[in-house]
Amino acid sequence: MLINLSELFSCQGKVKTYTQELEMEQFPGPAGLYTIEKREPVILEITHIKERKISVSGEARLTLLMPCDRCLEPVKVPFVLPIQEELDMGQSEEERVEALDEQPYISGYNLDTDQLVRNELMLNLPMKVLCKEDCKGICGQCGKNLNQGSCSCEEQPKDPRMAVIQDIFKRFKEV
Ligand SMILES: [Zn+2]
Ligand SMILES: [Zn+2]
Incomplete structure (x- = not known):
């Protein structure tokens, strides 16, 4: 007005x-x-x-x-x-x-x-807006809102060093 x-x-x-x-x-x-x-x-x-x-x-x-x-x-x-x-x-x-x-x-x-x-x-304006502190975000592959449950996408780490660490963890699980 x-x-x-x-x-x-x-x-x-x-x-x-x-x-x-x-x-x-x-x-x-x-x-x-x-x-x-x-x-x-x-x-x-x-x-x-x-x-x-x-x-x-x-x-x-x-x-x-x-x-x-x-x-x-x-x-x-x-x-x-x-x-x-x-x-x-x-x-x-x-x-x-x-x-x-x-x-x-x-x-x-x-x-x-x-x-x-x-x-x-x-x-x-706030620098950051979150619906809640621990918002899980959306899946980068299928776009599902992960606050409403997980999706069935495989986690594919892009960094090869991360892949190595994941392999180690898998091996531990298999033992
Ligand atoms: Zn959110
Ligand atoms: Zn997904």
Whole structure:
């Protein structure tokens, strides 16, 4: 949703609180689109500091469905994103992008809450997503999810040294 900031500039030091519903249903992450499973309205407190400067603070809470790194099953990943930004509306869009190194969420006098939250999400994505600590992943040969039981594929170690060790183990078993 867009917040029109023009009335905030009518007098210095003005503070206004905005409650914004997120409109996005998916988040374009680096590895594909993630569904937003749950979201709460974003509450933003916007302060007119002086002249063309404003500060934005608040918090966004949402849950993304992200694929498990090992088995690809969707995992619910909750986020609590603190928002703390200071903006100079006097800057051009290009200058702001350069200064913040992120997608612009201000256009004219409008603040795009969805874009602001997308920027914060991008910075807070986890390095690793697992459905559970000991996820067994999927079989590299048949693609079966090994959390749901083992498959009948033979384990074929690619490293010949591993094959030697396996032979030794087999011999022990036969004795
Ligand atoms: Zn998994
Ligand atoms: Zn298999």
